[in-house]
Amino acid sequence: MSSPKGGSIPPPFNLQAKTGNNRLLGPYRRSFQWLISLLILLLPWAHVDSVSLLRVDFTTLSLHLFGATLRIEELYLLLLFSLALALFFLLTTLIFGRVWCGWACPQTTLSDLAEWAARKLKLKVSGFRLAGAVWRKALLHIFFLMVGLLVASNLLWYFIEPERFFRQLFHGQLHPVALGTLIVITATVYFDLAFLRRIICRDFCPYGRFQTVLVDTSTLVLHLPATEAPRCIKCGACVRACPMEIDIRRGYQIECINCGRCLDACRRVMNKRKEPGLIGYYFGINGEGPRAIFNPRTLLLASGFMALSILLVCAIKLRPEATLKVALSHQVASRRLKDGDQVSFFNAWINNRTTTKAEYHLSAEDQGNGQKLVLKGPTHGIIVDGGQNQKVDFVLLTPFTGEESRVSFRLIAKDGSKLAETDALITPRQSR
Incomplete structure (x- = not known):
């Protein structure tokens, strides 16, 4: 396989799940989404020596962070943690691009959940729109409201212990600020699921625009190489499968969330022809391969992240009891x-x-x-x-x-x- 520049394009970087001659990524993506969702839901319930694994406690002005309790006077530790987290965010974006959007982002997971529920209720999902009987839509909106309540509660668990949250909620003792937050976030998530979903990713999310600044020859992108274009039978399966309603055959687009649905759709079609799929994950638009990761920008960010992480761990371990x-x-x-x-x-x-x-x-x-x-x-x-x-x-x-x-x-x-x-x-x- 040769690139437009005359070089060879390395094979695409793909997780694999068998289906005939080609392999699908959908099962892996859904499993990963479930794993991340369960982690977010269950993390507030986890404890280390009776202390929350991760929680902000406003009553004591402290942060419980994986076994350590950082008080407000230890803001320098929080600053180190924030800087390390920022560098990790930049590093993962530089290497994996918008794979976060398609595989781990809560907005994508919630949108997938909303569309799955709509299909279970036999509603038609067409792009950003849902069509069907009114009573089916009413049931779906009740489901959206329940999901919104769960998301809002889950967020508050990172500030109020879940056990105390439910006890105060059921006895009508929840603080007015917490109750107001619960109502506002529930309403926001409901509105998002009922009327926006993918529109947030396409038109409002700043991450997609920010990520384009970091794309270089090492970034992982979902791509249809020019050398594969002649094999395309123009069936349109990739376009129909795309939740963002874009055509990957037109090249890299900032609306693409790298979810891999077009890849799976193409492989299903090509599997019937006993041919490999056309679309794949490549490091760099020109297919430079995984070795392209080891460039000055990536190594500099990785070094900074490792240095800050080591400094943070040492600062926490060496602080007085x-x-x-x-x-x-x-x-x-x-x-x-x-x-x-x-x-x-x-x-x-x-x-x-x-x-x-x-x-x-x-x-x-x-x-x-x-x-x-x-x-x-x-x-x-x-x-x-x-x-x-x-x-x-x-x-x-x-x-x-x-x-x-x-x-x-x-x-x-x-x-x-x-x-x-x-x-x-x-x-x-x-x-x-």
Whole structure:
């Protein structure tokens, strides 16, 4: 097989599922869609040491990320994660093009589900339109509403634990913001399935336009090579099978979502003629082959992604098990006692960064002379659940010297090891 430039075009890169002499990709695509959908649905239910595998918790301003709990003060870790995710997105787009759109995008999966349900109800699916009896359409719209409710609930599970979500929903205790979000997203998904579906992919999705900027000789594209065109019998099966209503015989088009339906349609027809199909997945429009992936752009993005991923993992693993913040209480003023000591009222915030419950105690000493200082209050046997932040109010007794002094506060683990340390400035008080 030769290319228009005179070179040879490598064979297409294809997953394969037998059907006669040619092989179909549809079963693989549907299985992959099911796998991704189930992963999205079940991920909020998964836990590591009783902590959600992936959830944003607004009540504690933290992110539960695959066993680690990142609080708002650890935004640098979230930034690293976001940068690594962005580079991964660019890298996969550069290599696989719009295969994401046809194989994994929730919008495509929902559109496929909508059209499958329409066919089961014996409605005619013609391009972006559904035609048939009114009562059948009514049943379909009820189905769309149920799917919208499921999608909206699933999204909220990434912010509210599923068990708590259902308990609050059934008892009418769901927060108004969460309830409003549930209604808005349900209505949005319903409107999408009922009236838009593929139109979103064709006219509104910015990803398809963005992806065209990254297409180069290494990108995987669904393509009908010019050398195969003479074998085309112009049956139109590929055009009829395309959910985006495009003609792949006209070359690369940004509306193509690389789903492979045209490939399967062509292979079914050519299988009857005992000939190989004309359409295939190729790395690059000119069919440069998988070796074209190893180019400076791809290698640069891959290196950046690996570096950020390693940095993120190391930053999470090497961070302290717990943190301590201490501040003078604004509610009660410091004062001098009759015995000559000064009493200062403090608030402490202890953050347990592990996924298991832990016990701590607080200690303090004067930075100037190293003298141990007395703490009054619940400063021993402090129990903090994994990933939680706990406030502790206590009193510090210091000898009155008439001068400012700096005090070190330490967070001590149950085994006696020091986990965190911070300091505060004590200002002398003359009043008794």
